[in-house]
Every structure is written in C-alpha cells, then in structure tokens.
Amino acid sequence: MIYSRNSITDIWGEQHPYFGEWSARVDQAMDVEPDHWVQSACVLCSNGCGLDIGVRDGRIVGVRGRAEDRVNRGRLGPKGLYGWMANNSKDRLTKPLIRKEGTLTEASWEEAMDIIVARSKKIMAEHTGLGIGFYTSGQLFLEEYYTLGIIGKAGIGTPHMDGNTRLCTATSAAALKESFGTDGQPGSYTDLDTTETILHCGHNIASQQTVLWSRILDRLAGPNPPKLIVIDPRRTFTAEKATVHLAPRVGTNVPVMNGLLNLVIQSGSIHRDFISQHTVGYDDLVKLVSKWTPEKVEQATGVPAHQLKQAADLLAQTKTLVSTVLQGFYQSMQATAASVQVNNLHLIRGLIGRDGCGIYQMNGQPTAQNTRECGADGDLPGFRNWSNQEHIAELAKIWNVEMDKIPHWSPPTHAMQIWRYAEQGSIKLLWISGTNPAVSLPELARVRKILDKEGLLVIVQDAFMTETCRHADIVLPAAIWGEKTGCFTNVDRTVHLSHKAVDPPGDARSDLDIFMEYAHRMDFRDKDGNPLIKWKDAEGAFEAWKQCSKGRPCDYSGMSYAKLSQGSGIQWPCNDQHPDGAKHLYTDGIFNTSVEYCETYGHDLDTGAVATEEEYKAHDPRGKAFIKACDYLPPHELPDEMYPFILTTGRLVFHFHTRTKTGRSKELNDAAPDAFLQMSEEDAANLGVVEGDMVEVESRRGKVIEPVRIGGIEPGLVFIPFHYGYWDDPGRSRAANELTLTEWDAVSKQPHFKYSAVKVRKAAQGLFGKIEHAIEDVVGTIKSKL
Numbered sequence: 001m002i003y004s005r006n007s008i009t010d011i012w013g014e015q016h017p018y019f020g021e022w023s024a025r026v027d028q029a030m031d032v033e034p035d036h037w038v039q040s041a042c043v044l045c046s047n048g049c050g051l052d053i054g055v056r057d058g059r060i061v062g063v064r065g066r067a068e069d070r071v072n073r074g075r076l077g078p079k080g081l082y083g084w085m086a087n088n089s090k091d092r093l094t095k096p097l098i099r100k101e102g103t104l105t106e107a108s109w110e111e112a113m114d115i116i117v118a119r120s121k122k123i124m125a126e127h128t129g130l131g132i133g134f135y136t137s138g139q140l141f142l143e144e145y146y147t148l149g150i151i152g153k154a155g156i157g158t159p160h161m162d163g164n165t166r167l168c169t170a171t172s173a174a175a176l177k178e179s180f181g182t183d184g185q186p187g188s189y190t191d192l193d194t195t196e197t198i199l200h201c202g203h204n205i206a207s208q209q210t211v212l213w214s215r216i217l218d219r220l221a222g223p224n225p226p227k228l229i230v231i232d233p234r235r236t237f238t239a240e241k242a243t244v245h246l247a248p249r250v251g252t253n254v255p256v257m258n259g260l261l262n263l264v265i266q267s268g269s270i271h272r273d274f275i276s277q278h279t280v281g282y283d284d285l286v287k288l289v290s291k292w293t294p295e296k297v298e299q300a301t302g303v304p305a306h307q308l309k310q311a312a313d314l315l316a317q318t319k320t321l322v323s324t325v326l327q328g329f330y331q332s333m334q335a336t337a338a339s340v341q342v343n344n345l346h347l348i349r350g351l352i353g354r355d356g357c358g359i360y361q362m363n364g365q366p367t368a369q370n371t372r373e374c375g376a377d378g379d380l381p382g383f384r385n386w387s388n389q390e391h392i393a394e395l396a397k398i399w400n401v402e403m404d405k406i407p408h409w410s411p412p413t414h415a416m417q418i419w420r421y422a423e424q425g426s427i428k429l430l431w432i433s434g435t436n437p438a439v440s441l442p443e444l445a446r447v448r449k450i451l452d453k454e455g456l457l458v459i460v461q462d463a464f465m466t467e468t469c470r471h472a473d474i475v476l477p478a479a480i481w482g483e484k485t486g487c488f489t490n491v492d493r494t495v496h497l498s499h500k501a502v503d504p505p506g507d508a509r510s511d512l513d514i515f516m517e518y519a520h521r522m523d524f525r526d527k528d529g530n531p532l533i534k535w536k537d538a539e540g541a542f543e544a545w546k547q548c549s550k551g552r553p554c555d556y557s558g559m560s561y562a563k564l565s566q567g568s569g570i571q572w573p574c575n576d577q578h579p580d581g582a583k584h585l586y587t588d589g590i591f592n593t594s595v596e597y598c599e600t601y602g603h604d605l606d607t608g609a610v611a612t613e614e615e616y617k618a619h620d621p622r623g624k625a626f627i628k629a630c631d632y633l634p635p636h637e638l639p640d641e642m643y644p645f646i647l648t649t650g651r652l653v654f655h656f657h658t659r660t661k662t663g664r665s666k667e668l669n670d671a672a673p674d675a676f677l678q679m680s681e682e683d684a685a686n687l688g689v690v691e692g693d694m695v696e697v698e699s700r701r702g703k704v705i706e707p708v709r710i711g712g713i714e715p716g717l718v719f720i721p722f723h724y725g726y727w728d729d730p731g732r733s734r735a736a737n738e739l740t741l742t743e744w745d746a747v748s749k750q751p752h753f754k755y756s757a758v759k760v761r762k763a764a765q766g767l768f769g770k771i772e773h774a775i776e777d778v779v780g781t782i783k784s785k786l
C-alpha cells in the first residue's frame with residue numbers, strides 16, 4: 001500500500017496550524033500507481049470531501065484528496081482513504097436473484113423486472129398506489145433520488161416514500177424547517193476558520209467527520225484558538241478537547257439547552273434589535289426557560305450547575321459561534337425540540353448569516369441532503385410544502401401531470417409508519433434501495449418478521465448480500481460510487497459531481513438505470529402521453545432537477561456538469577444572483593417563513609400536531625424566524641430494578657452505517673472488527689467483569705452477547721456501536737438494534753436509538769452458568785410482577 005500516512009494509527013493526520021487560511025494537505029492511499037485519475041468525492045459521511053479516484057487497468061486502485069476543494073483542501077480520513085476497497089470485493093452481487101422455493105436463485109434482469117412490473121401493476125389495479133412503498137437511502141446520487149421521487153409521486157402516486165435518512169437526518173430537516181421555514185443549512189464550513197466559539201451538541205465530530213475535526217484541530221493549534229463546548233454523555237475524542245464538557249443523562253438535552261438559554265438571556269447579552277426585527281416567539285421562550293435555573297438543570301440532567309454557568313458564559317460573551325448538532329440530540333428524546341433550542345441560541349444572539357456564525361444541523365449520511373431535496377423521502381422536491389396547493393400545482397406543471405396524481409391529502413408517510421403498514425398488510429410491495437434495515441432499524445426481531453411476511457413482495461437493490469437481502473424476494477445488483485456518475489450535496493450545501501471511473505461488476509446496474517427501466521416498463525406517462533421520465537442518463541436527470549429547483553432555496557440552476565468538473569465543489573444556491581454559489585443563507589435576516597414560500601406550516605414541538613394553513617396565515621411571520629420554546633418530557637423508557645442500565649448506541653471512527661462497505665476494507669475492518677459493550681470502571685467492578693469478558697446485554701426486546709470494553713463512560717450508561725450485524729457471521733447475536741425500542745420523535749419521526757433500559761451480566765458459560773441465569777430470570781420476573 002502506498003499512502004501519505006497510516007490513518008488507522010494517525011486518524012486526523014499532521015496538523016497545519018492556522019495562519020490566516022486553512023492550508024492544503026493532500027492525503028492519499030493506493031495499492032499501485034494509477035494510470036489515470038477521475039474526479040469524485042467521498043461518500044462515507046456527510047462531510048463530502050473532494051477526491052480523485054485512481055484507476056489502473058479498469059480497476060479502482062486508490063484515492064487522493066483534491067487540494068483545491070473547498071471542503072477538505074486535500075485531506076481525507078480513514079474511511080475516505082480505505083473505503084474504496086469495497087468496490088473490488090469478491091462478494092459483490094453481479095446477477096439479479098429471485099426467490100424460488102425458498103432459495104434466492106440467479107436470474108436475468110428480464111425475469112426480475114417482469115415480476116416486479118407485473119406485481120406493481122396488479123397491486124395498483126387492486127389497491128391503488130397505496131399498496132406500494134419505497135424505502136431508500138442516504139447513499140444514492142441526486143439524479144437517482146429525483147428520478148425515484150417522480151416515479152413514486154407522479155407515476156405510482158404513493159405517499160409511502162422515505163429513506164434511512166429518517167434514522168439519521170430527519171431531525172436536521174425538521175429543526176431547520178421549524179425555525180427558518182425550510183430545510184437548508186445556514187452556514188459555511190469557512191465559518192470554522194474564524195469563529196471564536198464552537199458548540200457540539202450530541203456530535204462526536206472527531207469520529208464522525210474526521211476531516212472537519214482536522215480543520216478544528218488546526219484552529220486549536222494556531223493563534224486565537226476557538227473555545228469548545230461539548231454536550232455529550234460520553235467522554236468522546238471530541239469531549240477530551242473541550243473547554244467545557246457537559247455530560248447530561250441520556251434523554252435530557254432539552255433541560256440542558258433551556259438552562260443555557262436562560263443564563264444567556266439573564267446575562268443581558270441578547271441581540272434585542274435582531275430579535276425584534278427578525279424573529280417571533282421570544283417572549284414565550286423567556287417565560288418558559290426562566291424556570292430552568294442551573295440548580296434545576298443539575299437535578300434533571302446531572303450536569304453540575306457550575307459547568308452549565310461556565311458554558312453559558314462562553315455562549316453569552318462570544319461574538320461568533322458555530323454550532324453542530326447530531327445523533328446525540330436527533331436520536332434521543334425530544335429530538336426536534338432540543339435541536340430547535342440550538343437555533344434559538346443563535347437567533348437570540350443574532351449569530352447567523354455572517355462569517356464565523358454557522359449552524360449545522362448535521363447530516364449523518366453523505367447524500368442525505370439530496371434524499372430530502374429531491375423528494376425521495378416524505379419531502380417534496382425543492383423543499384416544497386405538501387399542504388400548499390400552489391406548490392403542488394407548480395410541481396404538476398414541471399412534471400406535466402394532473403395535480404391530483406401527486407399525493408398531498410395528508411402528511412407524507414414516514415419510515416416507521418411505512419414499516420407498520422407493511423406489517424399490517426396494506427403495503428404489499430416494499431422496494432428497498434441502498435440500505436440495510438435488517439441491521440439499522442430498531443427492534444430487529446420485528447423488522448425480520450415484517451420482511452418475511454407472507455403477501456409482501458420485498459425488493460432489495462444493493463451491491464452486496466446484506467442481512468436485508470437475505471429476506472428479500474428479489475435482489476437487484478447495484479453499481480456503487482466509482483461505477484456511476486452523479487452528484488451529491490454535503491452538509492454545508494457543497495455539491496460535488498462524482499464521475500464514473502470503472503464499470504460495475506457483472507450485470508450490476510446503477511440505481512438510476514434500474515429506476516429508469518422500471519419507469520419505462522411501467523409505461524408511466526405525463527398528461528400529454530409522453531414518457532414521465534424524460535431523460536436517459538445522469539446528466540439529463542441533473543438538467544431536469546435544475547429546472548425543478550429553480551427559485552427554491554436549493555437552487556441548482558446555475559450549475560452544470562461542466563462547471564462541477566472544474567475543481568472544487570460548489571455551494572447552493574447557485575443561480576444568476578450567486579453564479580459561484582453562496583456561502584451563507586439569511587444574510588439579510590429574511591428567513592424562508594412567508595406563507596407562500598415555507599416548506600411547512602409547523603408543528604407543536606410536544607405532540608407533533610400539524611398546524612394548518614389557516615392557523616399559519618393568521619400569524620404569518622413574513623420572513624421572520626421562529627423562536628419555539630419547549631419544556632422537558634422524560635424518556636419513554638427509564639432504568640428500573642429489572643433493567644438497571646441505559647444503553648446508548650452510536651458510531652465508530654472506522655465504520656460507516658452497517659459496515660456493508662467499510663467492513664470489506666481490510667484496514668478498516670482490522671481496526672474495528674467486532675461490536676463491544678462499553679461500560680464504566682465502577683459498573684464493571686460491580687459485575688465482576690474485566691476487559692474482554694463476554695457479557696449478555698438484554699432489553700425487553702432482545703438479547704446480544706458482546707465483549708466488554710471498560711472506561712470512558714459514566715456509571716449506569718452503556719454503549720454498543722450499531723454497525724455490526726451478521727453478514728460476516730460472528731456466531732452470536734450482536735446487533736445493537738436487537739435491543740432498541742420502537743419509539744420516535746413527535747415532529748421529525750426519527751427513532752429513539754439513544755436510550756433503552758437493559759440488564760448486563762457476565763455471559764453464561766457451560767451448563768451450570770446457563771442454569772444460574774435461568775434461575776435469575778425467573779426470580780427477576782417474579783420480582784417485577786410483585
């Protein structure tokens with residue numbers, strides 16, 4: 001292997017202290033010298049680092065960072081440097097598979113598509129489009145999502161479309177919409193170059209966006225380093241560098257944020273002019289948070305009052321602020337309510353829409369932004385509002401279909417409800433693309449049962465035989481990154497074009513080709529009788545998307561494949577007004593909240609109740625941002641005598657999602673080959689376990705067996721990384737989601753992965769151990785019923 005550094009042992013690489021600007025550092029890793037390079041970007045997290053793919057003899061042999069790219073200036077993290085190896089894996093799917101007499105058997109595309117099309121037509125005739133559901137990904141390309149969105153919404157007419165983005169970024173979208181009227185991240189990564197203070201909320205950025213963390217490390221190493229505030233129950237890599245680390249009990253983010261807001265307001269450092277000219281709802285916030293004194297916050301969350309004050313002082317004094325929010329907030333109790341409080345903090349201090357002031361309601365997955373923008377999930381393309389008739393009419397005009405064809409009679413179906421409909425039998429065909437719900441959804445025993453349900457046709461489109469494929473009726477082999485062309489947008493709105501570098505293996509096809517073929521065979525037509533899908537390739541889809549996005553916040557109309565091939569990625573909006581993209585949104589303090597333009601009429605943060613158009617019109621904020629307050633609600637499951645620990649789940653630096661790709665890179669897999677249970681020294685001593693002992697972890701929904709890893713976590717809390725499933729057969733139950741619960745946020749509908757009550761004990765060994773555990777279980781059950 002030829003590489004610029006061993007990024008397994010040196011995750012973030014050599015630091016380049018800041019002196020005015022972030023300098024370039026080109027990272028690379030390759031098997032052999034390539035014969036040519038192809039422009040692309042990394043799709044293994046939402047950072048979207050620009051890179052080139054090295055090709056030799058028609059095969060991917062390595063990657064190198066692009067020094068001119070605005071996102072990473074040449075840097076790559078461990079996943080970016082080694083993830084490409086999955087493309088060359090020997091166990092790629094190369095032929096369609098059809099289940100025949102219980103066994104998945106190789107078939108032709110002709111056969112597979114014939115079954116899919118015949119079944120789709122039958123279901124539509126007998127049950128309308130409501131019998132069909134799509135569950136897609138945060139890893140396909142923009143052109144694929146847009147095509148899928150039109151097929152579902154204007155071809156089939158189903159509201160049952162969502163993605164695994166519901167698990168990672170639904171709250172990002174929801175929090176942005178609730179505060180600013182539409183989705184869209186207000187800031188720019190360049191804010192990190194100048195900001196005085198950085199606030200990370202439930203975001204272990206050092207592990208999840210390693211290159212963005214390198215940017216922060218370089219700031220910390222230079223003159224005028226920023227102050228760092230981290231809110232996370234675990235002592236993560238990120239928390240170790242914090243000026244102040246607040247470690248609240250899991251599920252108590254709202255009281256922490258309310259306490260911080262209260263102190264900032266009391267300090268008098270609020271921006272009164274900004275509040276009065278550009279926001280609504282401030283008085284309600286003041287009233288609500290005033291009861292969250294530091295002492296009360298300490299009682300509810302476990303965060304010492306003096307630490308809360310220390311953090312609040314920094315937030316009150318800083319002249320610039322960058323905040324990032326991720327799964328510690330999104331996958332926990334009151335996800336949207338907590339994330340909205342971060343927006344409130346920026347609004348009451350007027351720290352938005354200018355250099356050094358950014359809010360990142362982060363995305364988990366690399367192309368999650370596009371799932372949302374293009375309408376492949378519950379959202380409508382271009383951040384249009386499903387309950388605004390004019391927005392529907394606009395889409396119908398662009399697609400040249402009748403308005404009534406586009407489902408808009410009720411809120412779109414979110415993923416958790418799609419799975420419920422499949423369980424109940426009203427969804428009869430579930431088409432899963434680029435994701436692995438048999439490992440990533442909560443309560444896996446239930447998910448497996450749904451996938452195996454009689455009468456449900458399960459189609460899975462993937463590059464590998466995932467845990468989900470094993471339950472499919474039809475498996476379609478998909479091309480992945482490097483084997484197809486398309487765009488994706490990172491979390492600071494930077495759009496990259498990834499060119500095809502090599503052919504996919506065997507008969508594998510791009511997701512775009514598969515969707516276009518389906519649309520053609522289904523004979524979807526517009527109202528003039530012309531094909532509904534009017535393009536034949538990725539660039540054609542992109543040109544159509546430009547038209548659909550024009551005039552909306554995510555305006556791509558000024559971009560082209562040629563422009564995106566010239567070096568760096570480009571931020572949206574890119575149009576006549578911003579031909580080279582725009583660094584910040586809301587620079588004039590005008591937000592996307594006017595009744596004609598907004599993406600949602602909003603929700604009650606407690607209950608998720610949807611506001612109507614009439615209600616919204618009665619208080620039209622006309623471009624002012626919403627300051628929405630919310631009080632604390634405790635988590636739905638708390639520790640008790642039977643299940644005394646709280647389990648939280650999350651990611652590791654070396655893996656992405658369910659390891660489908662990163663588990664097939666030798667370097668990454670060797671660095672983190674197995675799941676584990678992390679627990680505190682005190683708890684380990686009480687249970688009589690030492691590092692590496694196998695423990696049984698059991699919740700009300702399932703059981704796993706994991707080796708124990710000790711330290712770096714508070715007593716009473718345990719952690720399991722969620723990446724690990726069964727495709728590489730560990731010989732035991734180990735997926736964290738065997739234990740998690742089916743609950744979700746009232747507004748964003750994002751599942752709650754961050755808290756489940758569990759019991760932990762040393763794994764039973766031999767017959768005696770098993771009898772001992774059986775007796776303990778019986779005694780425990782009797783006790784719990786007394």
Ligand code: SF4
Nearest residue numbers: 042045048049077080
């Ligand atoms: S930070 Fe994210 S996008 Fe950049 S190289 Fe790492 S995994 Fe890829």
